[in-house]
Amino acid sequence: xxxxxxxxxxxxxxxxxxxxxxxxxxxxxxxxxxxxxxxxxxxxxxxxxxxxxxxxxxxxxxxxxxxxxxxxxxxxxxxxxxxxxxxxxxxxxxxxxxxxxxxxxxxxxxxxxxxxxxxxxxxxxxxxxxxxxxxxxxxxxxxxxxxxxx
Numbered sequence: 266x267x268x269x270x271x272x273x274x275x276x277x278x279x280x281x282x283x284x285x286x287x288x289x290x291x292x293x294x295x296x297x298x299x300x301x302x303x304x305x306x307x308x309x310x311x312x313x314x315x316x317x318x319x320x321x322x323x324x325x326x327x328x329x330x331x332x333x334x335x336x337x338x339x340x341x342x343x344x345x346x347x348x349x350x351x352x353x354x355x356x357x358x359x360x361x362x363x364x365x366x367x368x369x370x371x372x373x374x375x376x377x378x379x380x381x382x383x384x385x386x387x388x389x390x391x392x393x394x395x396x397x398x399x400x401x402x403x404x405x406x407x408x409x410x411x412x413x414x415x
Contacts, residue, residue, distance in 0.1 A: 266383050272328045273379035274372040277340055280324065281371025282364050284317050289360075330379055340378035343398055344370060350401045353409040 288310050297306045318337055325333035347370045357363075377398060381391050 266380075266385060269330055269383065270376045270379040273325060273330045273336060273340075273375040275375075276321065276324050276328055276330070277375025277378075278368040278372035280317055280321050281344075281367040284314065284371075285364055285367035287313050287317070289363075332382070336375070336378045336382050339381055340371070340374040343374035343377045346398050346401055347374060350405040353405040353412065 291309050291313060292306060295302060295306045295309065297303060318341060321340070322333040322337040325331075325336050330336055351366070351370070377394060380386060381394055
């Protein structure tokens with residue numbers, strides 16, 4: 266189980282940095298300066314994200330983290346939650362920090378997904394893990410409210 270979680274974390278971290286770099290490159294290439302180009306830019310980000318999600322499922326299968334599609338979908342959900350939680354944290358301008366954050370977020374999501382989809386894990390631990398991930402959202406909202414006010 267631990268090796269499976271490690272492999273899922275490593276693959277997810279690499280793909281997270283790849284996603285970050287690809288989206289950054291695409292966004293820079295579009296050179297969006299006004300609202301008119303927002304729809305194509307967001308559309309491109311969605312296409313890149315879906316392509317990397319499909320690639321993630323295949324990559325996880327290659328490193329013996331099965332079922333890859335299920336692990337990918339769970340990891341995507343965890344990334345969405347962690348991204349929402351990240352809005353409550355201070356931001357920085359360093360590109361390196363963004364790459365590290367993308368890697369850490371995706372690695373954490375991959376680890377949680379591998380744990381939750383592991384056949385040998387008791388159902389109660391899966392439920393506790395899912396509840397802990399979901400509980401991060403209201404905690405982040407409270408932190409954001411305290412930090413920024415209403």
